[in-house]
Amino acid sequence: MSHRHLPVGWTAAKRAYDLVLLAGVVGYILAFLHLGPLLQDPGRALDGQSLAIKAYGSCAFLLLTAALAIGPLARLDRRFLPLLYNRRHLGVVTFLVALSHAAEVLGWHFAFSPTPPLVAMLSSEPPPGAAPGLPFVPLGVAALLILFALAATSHDFWLAFLTPPTWKALHMAVYPAYALVVAHVALGALQAATTPVLALMLLGSAGSLLALHIAAALHDRHAVPAVERGWIAVGRADAVPEGRALVVHPPEGDPVAVFRHEGRLSAVSHLCAHQNGPLGEGRIVDGCITCPWHGYQYRPEDGCSPPPFTERVATYNLRLDGPMLLLDPRPNPLGTRVEPLAVPA
């Protein structure tokens, strides 16, 4: 959280993340450019610029695959959560590498003529059926434009300016972008590939992503808690650890986090108002529920961020039935104060 917008909210973890990311990208491209000529068939050797095109293109594809894999990986194993926190940096770097690929293509395949390169690129594809294959350059251009839109709106300012639902809907465009990139490679470079490496990379990446998402969806299925007269049985009240939460998944609606602070229980939405981070996996710090993703904080009794911040999450009502804790799954209006429930530890 910050009083004001910053270019990047640097932390030691972010610096490490970005250093590893940049080192990986630079290392991959240098290795491709230097090892590629050694591994090629001498009879089909590629010139330097064609190698650069393939280096940037394959790097961008692998980065996009990694960006999409992080979500399900984090749901399957919490150790991948740090990769999720700074995924926007990965997205921006992916766009920059893809832009480099496009620049190399324009400077090689669409240059050396009086026609401006961009005009040549847009007017060079034959109509479908007029030549073998299908137009694949427009697919790459469309994917690049989507990645540009996502990178350009990745700062927190846009999350507030567009509102979270609109921002999230915009960033769902990463999925059609991925399909466009796969089609661009499959209908383009793959058609002229002389080894199975590219096909294996494409198949392996796309197949891994699909498998990861299926595994994460199966992993996320939760046991439905018992419901009695509208109240949900959370479990024993003394099972909620001090300073931490139990997360409840009602049959309908959003998940709820039940926190214990100084021996008293409060229930708030499990989803952070910032970017839907898992509040229930956070801790109470300085009397506030603290989101593990970006540190956004909320008071447990009313779900409001401490001043001067204005974020809010919904609160929920709790009651005791003997030792059992019951939750009303209907959220209160944002900002509603609910007196914390005193229970024995």
Next chain:
Amino acid sequence: MPPWLAEMLLSLVAGYAWAGLAVGCAFLLFGLDRVDPLARGAYAFRPLLLPGLALLWPLVLWRWAGLRRPAPPRGPARAAQRRRHLLAWGTLAVVLPAIGIAAAALRAGRPDAPPERLGPAPR
């Protein structure tokens, strides 16, 4: 597409981008503080917003003119989000293999003429 159409399209895009840059710069200097309280006194991050402002400048103008207020904050609709992600990945699970099959079919239909050697093989 024919070259004249490509040139016209690029001119339109360039015009949109220049208008976006102009609106973006004006917004950063005069409008941002009014629209976003967290931007008051913060200047280092503003250049990062220019590409997005140039892309979305009609919406930026609309908000700046006060013609549209952001929707009041509401609880996140987790179930709706999960359904959207499920739909996206369900669609990809069909589309990606279809692309692969189309690519393989195109490749299989292409005559594989062996390259003609024009000179002695390199050592």
